[in-house]
Amino acid sequence: MVLLFLPPLLAQGTAADYERANGLAARWRNQVVEFRPAWHWLDGGSALWFEGRGPDGATFVRVDSDGSVRRAAKAEDLGVSAAPHRLTPGARQVPSGSSTLATSITFENHLERSVRLFWLDARGRPRAFGELAPGAARQQPTFAGHTWLADFATDDLAGIFVADEAPGIAVFDEQSRRVAMERTAQPARAVELFVREYDVWGRDAAGDEFRLSATGTASDPYHRPDNWSPDGGKVLGFQVEPGEERRVQLIEAAPKDQLQPKLHSYAYQKPGDRIDRPRPRLFDVQARREIPVADEPFENAWSVDHVQWSGDGKEVYCLYNRRGHQVLRLLAIDAASGAVRTVLEEKSETFVDYSQKTFLHWLDGTRGFLWTSERDGYNHLYRGNTATGELVQVTRGPWLVRRVEHVDEARREIWFVAYGMRGGEDPYHAHLARVEFDGGNLVRLSEGDGTHECTFSPDRSLFVDRWSRVDQPWVTELRRARDGALVAELGRDDAAPLLGRGFRPPLRFVAKGRDGTTDIHGILILPSTFDERRSYPVVEDIYAGPHDHFVPERWGLGLRQRALAELGFVVVQIDGMGTNWRSRAFHDVAWRNLADSGFPDRIAWLHEAATVHPFLDLSRVGIFGGSAGGQSALAALLHHGDFYRAAAADCGCHDNRMDKIWWNEAWMGWPIGPWYADCSNVTHAGKLQGKLLLTVGELDHNVDPASTMQVVAALIAADKDFDFVVVPGGGHGVGETSYLVRRRQDFFVRNLLGVEPRRP
Numbered sequence: 001m002v003l004l005f006l007p008p009l010l011a012q013g014t015a016a017d018y019e020r021a022n023g024l025a026a027r028w029r030n031q032v033v034e035f036r037p038a039w040h041w042l043d044g045g046s047a048l049w050f051e052g053r054g055p056d057g058a059t060f061v062r063v064d065s066d067g068s069v070r071r072a073a074k075a076e077d078l079g080v081s082a083a084p085h086r087l088t089p090g091a092r093q094v095p096s097g098s099s100t101l102a103t104s105i106t107f108e109n110h111l112e113r114s115v116r117l118f119w120l121d122a123r124g125r126p127r128a129f130g131e132l133a134p135g136a137a138r139q140q141p142t143f144a145g146h147t148w149l150a151d152f153a154t155d156d157l158a159g160i161f162v163a164d165e166a167p168g169i170a171v172f173d174e175q176s177r178r179v180a181m182e183r184t185a186q187p188a189r190a191v192e193l194f195v196r197e198y199d200v201w202g203r204d205a206a207g208d209e210f211r212l213s214a215t216g217t218a219s220d221p222y223h224r225p226d227n228w229s230p231d232g233g234k235v236l237g238f239q240v241e242p243g244e245e246r247r248v249q250l251i252e253a254a255p256k257d258q259l260q261p262k263l264h265s266y267a268y269q270k271p272g273d274r275i276d277r278p279r280p281r282l283f284d285v286q287a288r289r290e291i292p293v294a295d296e297p298f299e300n301a302w303s304v305d306h307v308q309w310s311g312d313g314k315e316v317y318c319l320y321n322r323r324g325h326q327v328l329r330l331l332a333i334d335a336a337s338g339a340v341r342t343v344l345e346e347k348s349e350t351f352v353d354y355s356q357k358t359f360l361h362w363l364d365g366t367r368g369f370l371w372t373s374e375r376d377g378y379n380h381l382y383r384g385n386t387a388t389g390e391l392v393q394v395t396r397g398p399w400l401v402r403r404v405e406h407v408d409e410a411r412r413e414i415w416f417v418a419y420g421m422r423g424g425e426d427p428y429h430a431h432l433a434r435v436e437f438d439g440g441n442l443v444r445l446s447e448g449d450g451t452h453e454c455t456f457s458p459d460r461s462l463f464v465d466r467w468s469r470v471d472q473p474w475v476t477e478l479r480r481a482r483d484g485a486l487v488a489e490l491g492r493d494d495a496a497p498l499l500g501r502g503f504r505p506p507l508r509f510v511a512k513g514r515d516g517t518t519d520i521h522g523i524l525i526l527p528s529t530f531d532e533r534r535s536y537p538v539v540e541d542i543y544a545g546p547h548d549h550f551v552p553e554r555w556g557l558g559l560r561q562r563a564l565a566e567l568g569f570v571v572v573q574i575d576g577m578g579t580n581w582r583s584r585a586f587h588d589v590a591w592r593n594l595a596d597s598g599f600p601d602r603i604a605w606l607h608e609a610a611t612v613h614p615f616l617d618l619s620r621v622g623i624f625g626g627s628a629g630g631q632s633a634l635a636a637l638l639h640h641g642d643f644y645r646a647a648a649a650d651c652g653c654h655d656n657r658m659d660k661i662w663w664n665e666a667w668m669g670w671p672i673g674p675w676y677a678d679c680s681n682v683t684h685a686g687k688l689q690g691k692l693l694l695t696v697g698e699l700d701h702n703v704d705p706a707s708t709m710q711v712v713a714a715l716i717a718a719d720k721d722f723d724f725v726v727v728p729g730g731g732h733g734v735g736e737t738s739y740l741v742r743r744r745q746d747f748f749v750r751n752l753l754g755v756e757p758r759r760p
Helices: 015-022 024-028 174-184 559-565 584-588 599-612 628-639 661-668 674-678 706-717 738-753
Strands: 040-042 047-054 057-064 069-072 102-109 115-120 126-132 137-143 147-153 156-162 168-172 191-196 199-204 209-211 234-241 247-252 262-267 277-284 289-291 301-309 315-322 327-334 340-347 360-362 368-373 380-385 391-393 400-408 413-419 430-436 451-456 462-469 472-480 486-492 507-512 519-525 536-541 570-575 616-626 646-650 691-697 723-727
Touching: 015 024, 015 559, 024 559, 057 486, 102 147, 115 137, 126 137, 126 147, 156 168, 156 174, 168 174, 234 301, 234 315, 277 301, 368 400, 380 400, 507 599, 519 559, 519 599, 536 559, 536 599, 536 738, 559 570, 559 738, 570 599, 599 616, 599 628, 616 628, 616 738, 628 646, 628 691, 646 738, 691 706, 691 738, 723 738
Parallel strands: 102 168, 430 451, 536 570, 536 616, 616 646, 646 691, 691 723
Antiparallel strands: 040 047, 047 057, 057 069, 102 137, 115 126, 115 147, 147 156, 191 199, 199 209, 234 277, 247 262, 277 289, 301 315, 315 327, 327 340, 360 368, 368 380, 380 391, 400 413, 413 430, 451 462, 462 472, 472 486, 507 519, 519 570
């Protein structure tokens, strides 16, 4: 009888719902009054000032280290200048940081010839941004911590600059060029090395040439050595037998510039392919001979890298990662004899997470180094000694080190970001901490119940701490670096205008996983028209890649998920077992088991959530995802079709033998075993239950689109009904384009709401 009084609440998936969903971005963007000024540090870090917005217009604020706050209408009244400052030329090409603090650099070319401008990405790769003529200037939007450089040609730099929080001026002149070239140029050497007919040769100052190796061939060539000993007398290089070159062939059926289809071909190695075989080669350049180094310690290498000479030049170190990623060794090569010994070894019955957790920092002037390891079940810091092989644990506990932020060798301190360090809080919240080399005086420096981003003063005596949660807008504080004590709250984002327009922050929820003891974290995203009297189908946005965790931790709009929720769904995101940055046992669930995708934890989480939130209708549960999430979305219907009713899977790596080599071998291992087929959606296609929408772009260069086509073939062979869209010219992630987003919305409206979409 209650339903008779609520007919307006039953309308879902209507034209009005679509119109409202499509208008969320315009309705909600710019509705948060953000507190994100540019920071200007004074006297190396004893104080900072910024330009805020007061009730009477622009206000300049100065905060000193004692917490005193002064405000003025003009910067001059605080004894500071608001003019952009000149950036100091850099000496190293460091990758750009991950800051989201917007700023700008005004580039000025004071040289007499044009320079080429480049931005370095997070991996240090240059991206061209055009040229700057002599005498020209350009204001370039960027982010704090991003690296920019200019050159005339390769290895001929004009300057390197890193953006500050405040807008700055970068001048390319003879000084910036000299600083860059002094540090980046290779030191002059008495001997020049080169490769001729696959072998290493040398040329001395007199121009006389001599041969250093004699076993290079076209099928096993030497590379030019470039890892020199401190005295320049010896050098380490590599002989690398090339692996096989697999090429993926794609047909572009409807190119924009011609009538006939185009063939695209690109190199793309897959799991099990024969890879390059590197072996270290050591040369005594002064004696003009090769020092033999045995190949056996480097057998089946996935990689041999992180080369470092000891300060006295008696040994050279390298990190050996055996293919299959179950053995990682730091090896030392004797510079006199070529003998190889093991300094440390990481070994696992599952996998060593080399791609995400390898940290090796050499300590200057010693035989020491810093290292991270999961050998006690959590990713922690260790201090090693190359002479003895001793490894001393620096941090410990049921939490982990996410990344090292700074090493202060003078104070013998390590600054790092930790997960799970604050008891009773979300274990994915990032907190800043510091510890001494011997493990003493461990101090957590951030406090707020959220995930933190920190920016230090130049002398590292103070730091600006910004923190938020999905249900808490950003709070910005100034803290002391020694003890983390609060100096002053600088400001807060004001979300009142956004909340006044119907925005509902996500609901955080924690439930026990498959084992009944492990906490599983997730969020629920509700429509702006939410009414607790209504019953809502649930749609899970899934990504379960073992390289990271994926439930949002920071404040944000989440428009991708909300556009779907607005049609009458509750959208959830969950981090199940097998994802990264919890305990080692939590992560190991993924080993040779990507089909698992944490589903036992996800389903348990949803059942518990429904007991607390009875508006969740678990008889109507859908799921969608792309790439690895596409693999998981389809696997939900193949292995848990009694729970999930509908799935939209975009550009999925449905068989891990078809996808890129590094990602899949990292978790599925090598050699290829039966577990690859066991995890394949192709293998299990005949188990399909529920409604399925498959989408793929025909020019996907990330995941071979043939992986989706092989699933389609298996589904047809099993006589299964499903929807399938191939997008001509589409690339990876084509499922997030406007047409396929609308198709995905329609798919869930039809199959979970049971109505024809977009009707009045």
